[in-house]
Amino acid sequence: xxxxxxxxxxxxxxxxxxxxxxxxxxxxxxxxxxxxxxxxxxxxxxxxxxxxxxxxxxxxxxxxxxxxxxxxxxxxxxxxxxxxxxxxxxxxxxxxxxxxxxxxxxxxxxxxxxxxxxxxxxxxxxxxxxxxxxxxxxxxxxxxxxxxxxxxxxxxxxxxxxxxxxxxxxxxxxxxxxxxxxxxxxxxxxxxxxxxxxxxxxxxxxxxxxxxxxxxxxxxxxxxxxxxxxxxxxxxxxxxxxxxxxxxxxxxxxxxxxxxxxxxxxxxxxxxxxxxxxxxxxxxxxxxxxxxxxxxxxxxxxxxxxxxxxxxxxxxxxxxxxx
Amino acid sequence: xxxxxxxxxxxxxxxxxxxxxxxxxxxxxxxxxxxxxxxxxxxxxxxxxxxxxxxxxxxxxxxxxxxxxxxxxxxxxxxxxxxxxxxxxxxxxxxxxxxxxxxxxxxxxxxxxxxxxxxxxxxxxxxxxxxxxxxxxxxxxxxxxxxxxxxxxxxxxxxxxxxxxxxxxxxxxxxxxxxxxxxxxxxxxxxxxxxxxxxxxxxxxxxxxxxxxxxxxxxxxxxxxxxxxxxxxxxxxxxxxxxxxxxxxxxxxxxxxxxxxxxxxxxxxxxxxxxxxxxxxxxxxxxxxxxxxxxxxxxxxxxxxxxxxxxxxxxxxxxxxxxx
Numbered sequence: 001x002x003x004x005x006x007x008x009x010x011x012x013x014x015x016x017x018x019x020x021x022x023x024x025x026x027x028x029x030x031x032x033x034x035x036x037x038x039x040x041x042x043x044x045x046x047x048x049x050x051x052x053x054x055x056x057x058x059x060x061x062x063x064x065x066x067x068x069x070x071x072x073x074x075x076x077x078x079x080x081x082x083x084x085x086x087x088x089x090x091x092x093x094x095x096x097x098x099x100x101x102x103x104x105x106x107x108x109x110x111x112x113x114x115x116x117x118x119x120x121x122x123x124x125x126x127x128x129x130x131x132x133x134x135x136x137x138x139x140x141x142x143x144x145x146x147x148x149x150x151x152x153x154x155x156x157x158x159x160x161x162x163x164x165x166x167x168x169x170x171x172x173x174x175x176x177x178x179x180x181x182x183x184x185x186x187x188x189x190x191x192x193x194x195x196x197x198x199x200x201x202x203x204x205x206x207x208x209x210x211x212x213x214x215x216x217x218x219x220x221x222x223x224x225x226x227x228x229x230x231x232x233x234x235x236x237x238x239x240x241x242x243x244x245x246x247x248x249x250x251x252x253x254x255x256x257x258x259x260x261x262x263x264x265x266x267x268x269x270x271x272x273x274x275x276x277x278x279x280x281x282x283x284x285x286x287x288x289x290x291x292x293x294x295x296x297x298x299x300x301x302x303x304x305x306x307x308x309x310x311x312x313x314x315x316x317x318x319x320x321x322x323x
Numbered sequence: 324x325x326x327x328x329x330x331x332x333x334x335x336x337x338x339x340x341x342x343x344x345x346x347x348x349x350x351x352x353x354x355x356x357x358x359x360x361x362x363x364x365x366x367x368x369x370x371x372x373x374x375x376x377x378x379x380x381x382x383x384x385x386x387x388x389x390x391x392x393x394x395x396x397x398x399x400x401x402x403x404x405x406x407x408x409x410x411x412x413x414x415x416x417x418x419x420x421x422x423x424x425x426x427x428x429x430x431x432x433x434x435x436x437x438x439x440x441x442x443x444x445x446x447x448x449x450x451x452x453x454x455x456x457x458x459x460x461x462x463x464x465x466x467x468x469x470x471x472x473x474x475x476x477x478x479x480x481x482x483x484x485x486x487x488x489x490x491x492x493x494x495x496x497x498x499x500x501x502x503x504x505x506x507x508x509x510x511x512x513x514x515x516x517x518x519x520x521x522x523x524x525x526x527x528x529x530x531x532x533x534x535x536x537x538x539x540x541x542x543x544x545x546x547x548x549x550x551x552x553x554x555x556x557x558x559x560x561x562x563x564x565x566x567x568x569x570x571x572x573x574x575x576x577x578x579x580x581x582x583x584x585x586x587x588x589x590x591x592x593x594x595x596x597x598x599x600x601x602x603x604x605x606x607x608x609x610x611x612x613x614x615x616x617x618x619x620x621x622x623x624x625x626x627x628x629x630x631x632x633x634x635x636x637x638x639x640x641x642x643x644x645x646x647x
Binding site for chain 1: 363503511530534572574
């Protein structure tokens with residue numbers, strides 16, 4: 001049974017410079033113990049989708065113009081803000097990309113972990129403090145009793161990201177949203193954090209929505225993959241199907257264009273021409289058609305629907321046929 | 324083999340007398356090759372490029388470029404050398420002046436070195452050639468950087484670096500700020516320009532997949548030192564230093580089947596601080612194969628089996644299984 005289900009989500013930012021639609025018709029679902037990776041380049045709508053789950057976009061300018069986000073039998077888009085606050089950091093938690101700017105520099109890390117425990121679980125000050133030390137221990141921070149009393153600047157980048165994970169997991173959320181959790185980290189530290197997340201997921205059985213631009217990270221940790229391009233979902237399938245048999249030309253081109261560390265150099269790479277679309281002036285039809293080697297005239301006018309092309313494998317491309 | 328274009332000998336840089344950012348670094352870069360410099364944040368790779376460009380003054384050692392020793396040169400002599408040595412920077416948003424038009428940006432090195440006059444017809448003509456070489460329209464001259472995407476801005480930065488027809492181009496993470504689909508465009512462009520113009524690159528990156536695609540040889544840096552140097556294929560297929568093994572093992576590969584089956588080294592603990600480096604081998608605190616001697620003796624770069632392969636390890640490792 002899925003813990004989180006998004007159906008046909010539409011989000012708009014109404015800005016002075018014009019209206020931007022970063023999320024158009026995203027649907028996904030994640031089950032307990034599973035990881036869904038949302039992959040895309042800058043401006044693809046992946047982070048906008050992630051922030052929508054916890055309704056973290058400020059309104060205005062953001063408007064949730066359609067669809068539903070179902071978790072625990074409720075539609076999060078229709079909950080009053082007061083109830084939403086009970087869910088954030090409790091049932092659904094989030095880890096952000098940059099641990100330096102998402103931690104409060106003026107509070108000890110112990111106090112920052114204790115904050116959500118006191119708020120959501122009604123623990124006393126001393127109980128919350130003891131729990132915070134346990135939370136630091138769980139994420140592999142040495143000497144947690146001492147470290148709980150220290151400030152974020154006293155931690156390395158990798159240790160700060162462990163603190164972020166400790167805060168996120170303190171209330172044992174059912175769903176964890178991780179937005180580029182290792183992008184700011186060095187590669188050896190990234191490997192440590194990914195191992196940690198996998199171990200904690202196995203232990204607590206949470207569902208993870210992993211937002212990333214890195215196909216290597218996807219290959220290592222995802223069960224399901226949603227590929228986004230220009231604010232739309234373009235392919236959704238099990239991780240092996242996406243890498244072995246991609247159906248959307250964008251996914252195919254992206255996999256071909258990637259420099260790989262396990263393939264000898266020498267031959268020229270196979271880049272995708274052009275640039276990702278400008279969301280203020282998105283191309284008509286399929287957002288990828290100006291860069292697509294296989295584009296047909298109708299691709300410029302018709303938006304291809306995301307349809308199931310094989311069991312469990314959806315793709316949005318007119319070449320795959322329309323209904 | 325021809326004389327190296329760039330030679331570093333025992334180059335050292337201390338900041339505020341405590342932090343040794345670059346420690347006894349020696350290597351050669353040969354004409355027409357790409358020497359890759361790979362390492363994690365804080366390893367000293369960017370400082371090293373600044374020492375070569377003399378944007379930061381070295382604390383010791385020698386840097387020979389095209390037959391001249393750079394560290395002893397006066398500012399005026401340095402200006403002449405810099406015509407042959409240009410740089411492409413990481414952030415194409417921060418490295419182009421937002422108030423200058425693209426034509427002025429690309430012409431600036433030519434004007435500075437007295438090759439053309441500002442806003443002259445000759446300058447426009449030369450800039451048009453350069454923009455064409457990097458795949459931008461000549462009409463781009465009259466536009467401002469903000470009108471371009473990240474990949475296009477990096478092309479502008481490359482055109483500027485090529486304006487003086489340098490021998491050496493130092494590239495500091497030139498594709499790291501770009502989207503995946505754009506990285507391949509820029510790498511192909513840089514390889515093509517190298518072949519057409521006989522350029523030599525010193526290419527700094529933390530990204531091993533990019534390194535394998537562009538470098539002729541790769542030097543691995545850790546805490547201010549070169550710990551391994553080899554031809555690219557040797558480094559990727561037969562590394563000897565446990566740190567190199569760890570980097571290769573940590574970098575995820577875009578193939579779920581490979582990821583499920585590969586042996587992975589997961590290091591314990593944090594990278595040490597450059598302000599408080601460990602004794603002996605700088606990697607011994609995290610090394611899965613460290614022995615007692617490793618904390619006492621600092622290993623020098625020593626030759627390995629294949630020619631040109633050196634590694635700074637007392638107990639070099641061939642089989643990654645020994646580390647997992």
